[in-house]
Amino acid sequence: MNTRMGEEVRERVRDATDIVQLIGERVALRRAGRSYKGLCPFHTEKTPSFTVTPDRQIWHCFGCSKGGDVFAFLMELDKLTFPEALRVLADRAGIDLPKQERGPGDEIFEKIYQANALARDFFHASLGLGASGAPGGTTHAGAAKARAYLASRGFEEPWISRFEVGWAPEGWDGLLNALTKLLPAQVMEQAGLIVRRGDGTGHYDRFRNRILFPIAAASGKIAGFGARAIAEADEPKYLNSPETPVFRKGRLLYGLPVARPGMRETGEVIVAEGYLDVMRLHACGFTNAVSTCGTALTIDQAKLLARLQISVLLLYDGDDAGVRAAERALDPLFEAGLNVRLLLLPRGEDPDSYLRAQGPGALRERLETALDVPAFLAGASAPEKGDPGVEARVRRLVGLLGRIEDPIRRRLILRRGADVFGLEEAVLLEAVQGRGRGKKGAKTQALVTPGPAAGPVSGTTGEKSVDGGRAAGVSGASEATTAPSDPVERELAGRVLTEEGAFLEVVAQGGATCFNSTALQELLRPWFDMGRRPLDEELRELMAQSALTRVLIAELFPDPEKALEASRREARELVYRLEERRLRVRRQEIREELIRAEQEGDDPLRAGLSAEWDRINAKLSDLASKVDMRRSQAA
Template identity: 35%
Template sequence: MISQQTIQEILSRIDIIDVVGEFVKLKKRGANYLGNCPFHNEKTPSFTVSPSKEIYKCFGCGKSGNTISFVMEHEKYSYVEALKWLANKYGIEVEETFVSQEQKEQYQTADSLFIINSFAEKFFIDQLFKTEEGRDIGLSYFKERGFREGIIEKFKLGYSPESRTAFTDEALSNQYNKELLLKAGLIAERNGNLQDNYRGRVIFPIHNNSGKVIGFGARILKTNEKAPKYINTPENELYVKSKILYGSYFARAAIDKADECLLVEGYTDVVSLHQAGIENVVASGGTSLTIDQLRLVRKYTNNLTIIYDGDSAGVKAALRGLDLALEEGLNVKLVLIPDGEDPDSYVNKVGAAAFVQFVNQHKKDFILFQLELSLKDVGNDPAKKSELVNKIAESISRVNKTEDFTRQQDYIKQSSSILNIDEAGLNALVNKYIRDRISSQERKSAFPGPDKEAVAQAAATNFDDATFDMLFKDQLQEKELARILLEYGNRYWDDNTLIADYVFGEIDELDIEDKDVYNLVHAIKELVQSNPKLFNDKYFIYHEDKQLSSFVISLLNHPYEESKKWIQKAGQNMGYQRTLFKQEYESFLRTVSDGNEDELNRFKLISEDRTKDIVISAIRYLKLKKIKRMLLQNQQDMELDKAYEKFKELHFIHRSLKDMEREITDQLGTVILH
C-alpha cells in the first residue's frame, strides 16, 4: 500500500488542468476549461474541467470525477497504478507501507521481477536488431509474416539467440538474482547447469495495463516435434495467465473509443491487426476465457466479438466459459474466419477494410452461434437433442438482469424456432435454471424496516403531496445541506465558530435519512472535531473511500435545489427573490466574460452576504422535516391511546409541534434560498 504521506504529497502537487491537458485539448471558458470528451465521440465540446474544485464533468456522456479518477478511467489503471503514474509525473518518490512481512516480500519480489523483465525485454530487442543472427533469423521471420519494423518496435518484439547461455551470462554478469531469473522463467536449470529458456525463439513481451513487462511468449522457429511451439512465462507474482489478455495495453484506448473489443487467439493475430489499423483487439492466448479476463474486457466495453479460425476444436474451447460472459452482462458475438484462414493471414489477404466489413456482416450472437454449431453434432439423436436443449436453456438463464429481459425473451423465441420445440416449454426450462441458481445462493433476509412501515402508515393519512414528499421521498434538502457543509463548512460563522460547528450544534446527524448524506456529514463532523485544518471540499474529493468521493463529486457537479412543491408552498415572495438572484447571476456571467473585475468583486460580496441565509435555510428545512415526522408519530399515538389524560397530553404536544412548524414555514417564506 502507498503510504498516506506519499498520497498527501501527490494530492498537494497534482493540477487537474495539467493532468487532463495531457490527454484532452482544453480551452479556457470563464473560470472553467472546455474540451471534447475523451470518453465518447463528440463534435461539440461538453467536457468541462473546474480547476477550483479539481473535478471534471462531461455533460454529454455523464462521466465525472477528480484528477485521480480521470487517470484511472482514461488509462484503465487501478487506484494504486494511477497514484504511481501521478507520482512519476511529478517526481515524487513513492513510499509504501505493508500489512505484513509476507506482503512486503511479495511486493519486493514483484518489483524485482519488473526490473528483470525490463532488462530481458531490452536484451531481446538488441539481439533482434543489433546482431547478425537476430537480423538473419528473427527479423527475417517477422518480415516474412508481413510485420514492418514500426509495428515490431511498437510491440517491442525480440529474439533470443541459439546460444545456450547468452542471456544467462548477460543477466548474471549484471548481478541479477539467480532465483528470481528462474522464477521469471527466463532461465532454466538442467542437470545442474543454468541455461536460457527461450533460446532460438522470437519473443513477444506481455505488458500489463500500465505498460510494464510481466512475462513473455516465445515462439520456436525450427521444426522440432519434441519442443512446444510456444513457451510462456510460468505463473509468478506478476504473471497470472487467467488474468492476462495479450495486447490490452496497446488496445485499451481503441476499445474504449470503438466500444467493442475484438478477441483473437494468438499473438501474431493481434500484431497483424494492429498493423492494419484495427487496434481494438486483444488475444486470449488460446485458452478458454476466465472471469478475470472477462472483467478486464468489461473495464473497456460491454461488447465482445470473438474472431477465430474454423478449427472446430478451437471454437469449442472458446465457447467454454462464455456463459460467464453473459453473467457479466457482456454482449458476446462470434465470427469464424473462412477457408482455413486465421485473423493474421486473412487481414493480410483481403486488407483492413474488407476484414472489418466481413466481421460486421458475419458476427453472430453467442447463444445462437453455439446452438447452430451444436446442432451439427446432434443429428437425429433424441438424447443429444435433449442435452442441447438443456444446455441452451442454462445459457439463456444467465441473461437474467432486468435490463436484459427483452434480449432473454428474444433468445427463447429464436432458439425454440431453431430447435423446433415449444416456446413456452423452453421458457419454463429457462425459469427453472434461474430458480435453481437463486436457491443455491445465500438469500438475504428482507424484513420490512420502520421506514417502510411509516411510509405505509403515512400513505393512509391525509397528508398533502408536498408533506408526503418531504417526509418520505424528497431528500434533496439533505443533499443541499451536505453541499453547503462542503462549500461553506470551513468558513467562520462568527469570530470563533466554524459554519460546520454551527450546523452540528443545530442539527443531529441521526435525523438524516439519506445514507450517502449521513456518511458524508458524519465524516465531516469527525474531521472537524479531530483535525479542522484539513477540512475543505478537496479533502473529500480525494477521499480514500471511493463511494464517498464519488458522492461528493456528484454534489459539487449538480447543485441541488428544494422540491418544486416546497418552493410553491413557500410563497411568491421567495420565488421573486430567487428570480432576482438568478438574474443577477446571469448578469454576472456576462460581465465576467467581458473582464469586468469590479462586477466580479461585487458579486463575491453579494454571495458572501447570503452565506448565513443559505445555511439557516437548509437547517430550517431539516428541522421542519423532523417536526413533521414527530407530528406523524404523535398522530399515530393519539389514534392508539384513547385514555383521556394521555390523549390530552398528546394533543398538547400536537399543538406545540404545529406552532413550531408554522414558525419555521413562515421563516422559510422570507429567506433567500440558494
C-alpha cells in the first residue's frame, strides 16, 4: 500500500474511534471543562494527571509525560504494534482494511476467530443465565445441571459472564445446526468446533454436555475452548480444542486479556493450573491470575509473559504433581529472563478449594511467604526418587543459572543460592562455569559440603561481593586454557587488562556486561567491582594463575606508548562492535521466528517480534551513527 493510502486508512480509523469511549473503558474518566481527567494507567499516582482531549483526539499524562492518539494508547497499554492496533480499532469501528494491510494468513485466521466468537455466544446463551443473544441459543434441558454444577463450585454472576463461561448441549449437532446458515462447515471444522464423521457423510459437534471455557489470545479474540465434563462417566474429564491455525495451547494463557489490568497494577502475574482456579482468584480480588491450558508451562508462554515486563508467581497445588509442575516451569521462565517466586498450597488444596475454605485474607498472608527459586529448591521441592536430595537440588540450581543470559541477574541469584545452601560462592560459580564448558563441574563432595556461610538466610553485603568476587574470578578463569573465539572480545579484554584508557571506557559502557563470554565476565568482574584495572604486580599474579589471561596478553602485544584517549576511543568502538554483533544475531533469530509465527497465524507473537525488530533496528542505527561520529572525530 502506498504511503498516501496508508495515511488515509489511518485517519479514517482514528476519526471513527471515540477516544473518550475507548480510554473510558480502561480508565475511570471525569469531565474537566472540555477535557476528561483520570488516574494514569501507566504509572502509580493518587492525584489524576492523565488528560483526554476529545477535540484534538489526543491523551497526555503530565506525571509520566506519555501521550498520543488512540493508536498510541492501545500500543502502550496492550503492548501492540501499530499494525495490530490498527486492526483492532478498524474491527471496532467496522472498517474493512485493504488487503495490503493484512498478512497472507489473516483471512483464514479471521474466519476461525469469527467461528469461535459465534460458538462462544451460542455456548454462553445455552447456559440459560439470561436473554439469548446468540444464533440458535436457547435454554436447553441439560443447562440446569450445568448451572447447578457451577453453583456447587460457588460460581455465579457476574463471574460466569466475565469469563464468558458456557455450556455445550448433549446433542450431536446443536452448534452445527445453529451456525450452519452463518458459516461453511469447512470453517467450523478448521476451528475445531465440529468433527467429520468416519464415513465422510457429515459432521458432529466436538463438545457435548460440557462446561465451556473460552480461551482468548492476547488480542482478546477467542482462539479455542477448554471443556469440562459434567457427568462423571464422560471421559476425558477435560477436553481442549484441537491444534488449529489460531489455537496453540502451548502459546496461550487462560484469562490473559482479563488479567492484564491487574498485572499492570501489581507488576506481577499469578500463574495457576486450572480454569476454575483463575476464576476463583479473580472473584476473590486476585485479578492478575492466569493459567496454562492443561499442559506444562512452555517457553512460548514464558516469552509471552516476558514481553509484558512483569514478574511471575507460581501458585500450584501442594501435592507431588504440583511440585513437579513447578520445577518444570522454572526452565522456560529462567530462559525467558523472568523473576520468579513460588508458593505451594497445602497438600490436597488448589487455589479454588483453598479460597473457598479459607478466604482471600488467608491466601494474601500465604503469598507474602512465597519463596524465591533458590529457597524453593533448598527447602520446598521433593528430591527425585533414589536421589540423596541436597546434591540434586544444588545441581538443579546450577542448571537454571546456566540458562540466565543477564550476567548481573545470574550473579545475584548465584549469591542467593550460595547463602541458602550454605556454599561458598566460588564453589557454586565453578560448577556453573564447568557446566558451561560441557564438564561435570565441581566434584560432588566439594559441591554439597556446607561452607562457613551455612545458617540462616541473609542478604549479602557490598564488602563480601568484592572479596568473594575477586576470588571467584581468579578461580573460575584459571581452568580456561584458550581465549574466546571472538577476536573482538579477545582484543577488548586484553586492552582492559593492560590499558587504563580502555578499562575506564568499558567501565563507563557497563563493565563485564559488555562481554558475551562468561569466562571473560568472571575474569574481569572483580576489577570492575573495585573500579580499577589490575596493577602490574597483580596482573603478573593473575597471569601466573590464569591461562586465559596469559593468552589474552600474549595475543595483544599492547603498545605502551599509546595515548590514553586513543586507547579509550578504540575500546569504545570495540564495545560498539560487540553490541552490534549481539543485535544482528538476535535480529536473525527474530526473522526466523517471524516466519514461523506467520505460518502458524500467531498474531500476539508476531506483534511482539515486530516490536522487538523495530527496537533492534533503532539500536543498530544509533550504534552506526556513534561509530561514524567517533571515526570522524578521530580523523
